Amino acid sequence: MDDGRPGEFELIRRYFAPLAKDPGSLGLTDDAAVLTPRPGVDLVLTKDMLAADVHFFADDAPEAIAAKALRVNLSDLAAKGARPRGYLMGLALPADWTEGWVARFCNGLAADQQAYGVHLLGGDTIRSSNGLQVSITAIGEVDTGKAVRRSGARPGDILFVSGTIGDAAAGLHARLDPDFSRVHDLTQDEERHILNRYLLPRPRTGLAGPVTGFATAAMDISDGLIADSAHMARASGVGLSIDLSKVPLSGALQRLKMNARHEFMRCFNGGDDYEILASVSKDKAAAFQKAAAAAGCPVTEVGLVEEGSGTVRLHDAGQSLDLSTGGGFRHF
Amino acid sequence: MDDGRPGEFELIRRYFAPLAKDPGSLGLTDDAAVLTPRPGVDLVLTKDMLAADVHFFADDAPEAIAAKALRVNLSDLAAKGARPRGYLMGLALPADWTEGWVARFCNGLAADQQAYGVHLLGGDTIRSSNGLQVSITAIGEVDTGKAVRRSGARPGDILFVSGTIGDAAAGLHARLDPDFSRVHDLTQDEERHILNRYLLPRPRTGLAGPVTGFATAAMDISDGLIADSAHMARASGVGLSIDLSKVPLSGALQRLKMNARHEFMRCFNGGDDYEILASVSKDKAAAFQKAAAAAGCPVTEVGLVEEGSGTVRLHDAGQSLDLSTGGGFRHF
Incomplete structure (x- = not known):
């Protein structure tokens, strides 16, 4: 040229x-x-x-x-x-x-x-x-026929997520606000971790096998755990109940949760996690967890599938949380 | 929102x-x-x-x-x-x-x-x-195995194109220059035709069958007939010889060819034709042409495949034309 x-x-x-x-x-x-x-x-x-x-x-x-x-x-x-x-x-x-x-x-x-x-x-x-x-x-x-959809979650199933939730959104906030880490008292390691999780998603390709083997429904978390749970709940025609105290959090997010509850919820719901949300029938839950760990992508039980019609309930060690304030991240 | x-x-x-x-x-x-x-x-x-x-x-x-x-x-x-x-x-x-x-x-x-x-x-x-x-x-x-590539043209094959060449590029020029049609004496119908060919490509989906049935190589013309012929010639390791006097032209392009040779070559090589260029062995040429016509996408013989190494020769009723002045359209 x-x-x-x-x-x-x-x-x-x-x-x-x-x-x-x-x-x-x-x-x-x-x-x-x-x-x-x-x-x-x-x-x-x-x-x-x-x-x-x-x-x-x-x-x-x-x-x-x-x-x-x-x-x-x-x-x-x-x-x-x-x-x-x-x-x-x-x-x-x-x-x-x-x-x-x-x-x-x-x-x-x-x-x-x-x-x-x-x-x-x-x-x-x-x-x-x-x-x-x-x-x-x-x-x-x-x-053939083994692709796992969002629509297969059934009441009684157990909900799992891979990795930790909220890091990428926190990384984006740290990127946009140079004072973020100082204000929230994050260590250098914690700051590096969240910045990196925003920059580089880690697709859980190792979970493909365990998901087809055991999950009734699965999707990746890109819009935020709550927003995407609602997508799964609607597609499956069920309710999902998530226990915040069980959701795995990195050191940075644990610190935010303790010190800056509003900021924490913003990151928790922020999206860009690219972790896997999966529902698994109770009798296969242990096997799923074992297979996921063996594949190098440990998963954590975070809640339950209930009767319902597309609803998500979030509670923290028994206490109900109001979801009306925290929407997922909109890529559009 | x-x-x-x-x-x-x-x-x-x-x-x-x-x-x-x-x-x-x-x-x-x-x-x-x-x-x-x-x-x-x-x-x-x-x-x-x-x-x-x-x-x-x-x-x-x-x-x-x-x-x-x-x-x-x-x-x-x-x-x-x-x-x-x-x-x-x-x-x-x-x-x-x-x-x-x-x-x-x-x-x-x-x-x-x-x-x-x-x-x-x-x-x-x-x-x-x-x-x-x-x-x-x-x-x-x-x-399975029947996809037709650019690389199968063999010396002795006959070259065909569908439709007419150069209309879309002329339509683009008419779009950019409100005087184009007046200067080049195009009728209203001719102007409408070229504008429409720029706006709306007509993919020759009807040719899929005749192409798999008879063609040794095929590609669509998006960068211009000459530029894309060179792509086919290189991929096939052959030379292509194209007779401009045989290339089908719309009324608008015929008028340009007569009255404004430089402008004509610019349109002829301009690209965005989305016609099919295909090579067919001599013994199947008639059958290809018949099948194409039956599919509603008539094709015209425009040249020959020769020995060569990625070269294209353009001539007009026997007279050699210099290609150094007319490159294809660059979408990038």
Whole structure:
């Protein structure tokens, strides 16, 4: 190109083609990817779109932006019990993109491809009308009929979550307010932890097996535990009861819970957790917990499925909490 | 929402869910779509991303923007010989979006879903950091092993194109320059034709069958006939020879060719045609042409595949033309 930056085909050759190891990608030299489905599997398809200054900061490390764009999709696959197979990526580059930025972005993808066993299958690169946008469609595989939906929770089931809740939202607040950690007395380690959880989701791909093996319903937590519990409750036509005192919290969130209750609830409901919420029938609960721990993704019992019609009750060691003040995070 | 516009879930319920008739979409109420592949088929996956003021004008009719975003993907499927099955859509809405705009956009999708037999499977709606962007991933099916690639053209094959070439690029120029039609003496009908071809690509989905039945290589023409011929020539390791006097032209382009040779070449190479370029072995050429006509997408012989290494020769009734001046359209 006149400005010395590589054109689209040169970008593909230098940076994207090395990410496309699946023969179905046709080396990114064709109009489309061609996949031969393995016999006995369903394909699980998910698409998340991320925009600068909405889902990440434009000056975040390019490697981290790439990882986040891929991981939020892998999180959706894990929640359905699907093993990642590949992804297509649409990349809208702002006017001032540089080759160095693209190189680092692709390094981030390469590292995650290796970590999660997934390959680039195809995509499109365009000039953005303004800021950077990344649109990834991820494709996973699950044994035929075994995809786990949001709609299968039944009264009597036990509710589990993976990891800890609220860290990413706290990390976002710490990012936006340089005084956040000082005001709330967080240690350096605690601050580092929450900032990192905002920057880099950790999709619980290890839970795909335990989820298909044992869960009656599952979803990933992106809008906040309470908001997403309501989604599951509505899809399943049940009520969910969550005991806040059982929800696993990092050191940072425990400190917030003690010292700044309002701030805590804001983070707790803030979303971007990318943990798994799953319901499991009582007789399989112990086996689920054991399988999850064995997969390196321990899960914690946080509540129960009850009769109901899409309602969520939150209580803290027996005391009812008012949910009207804390909505989930809106990505839109 | 505070501003009276529907939130994401309300948008899904009112506008997107009615487009999601395939049971695999799970009514758009889950994290992902689940598809059970039909036995004996490969899946063809393609992703094109369109941005306001890059691929369309922000003030184009919302129905037309929707149609274009879907159709450019259907064109890729047709070029591989795949029948459309469904699509996922990422929609990044600008700050000033209105519910009426979304309603019209979805009307455009609904009309094309009916026309092309395809359904919405899933997606994501986000706030754009600036202008409207639409990212569609389309999924098609083709009998196992039958997807047609760019790389199969062999010396001796005959080259065909569908439709006419150069109209969309001329339509773009007419859009950008209100004097274009007057200066080039186009009739009102001719002007209407080129404007419409820019606004609304016509994916040659009817050619999917003839392409898998007879073509050795195929692709859709989005970067311009010459630029895309070069892509096919490189992928196939051959040379292509195109006879401009045989390339089908609309009345508008014929007039440009006669009266304004430079402008003609600019449109001819301008891209956005979304016609099919296919190579067919000599002994199947007549059958291909017959099958295409029967499918309602007549094709025209425009040249030959020769020995070569990625080269394209353009001549006009025997006279060699210099290609160094006319590159394809860059979407990036």
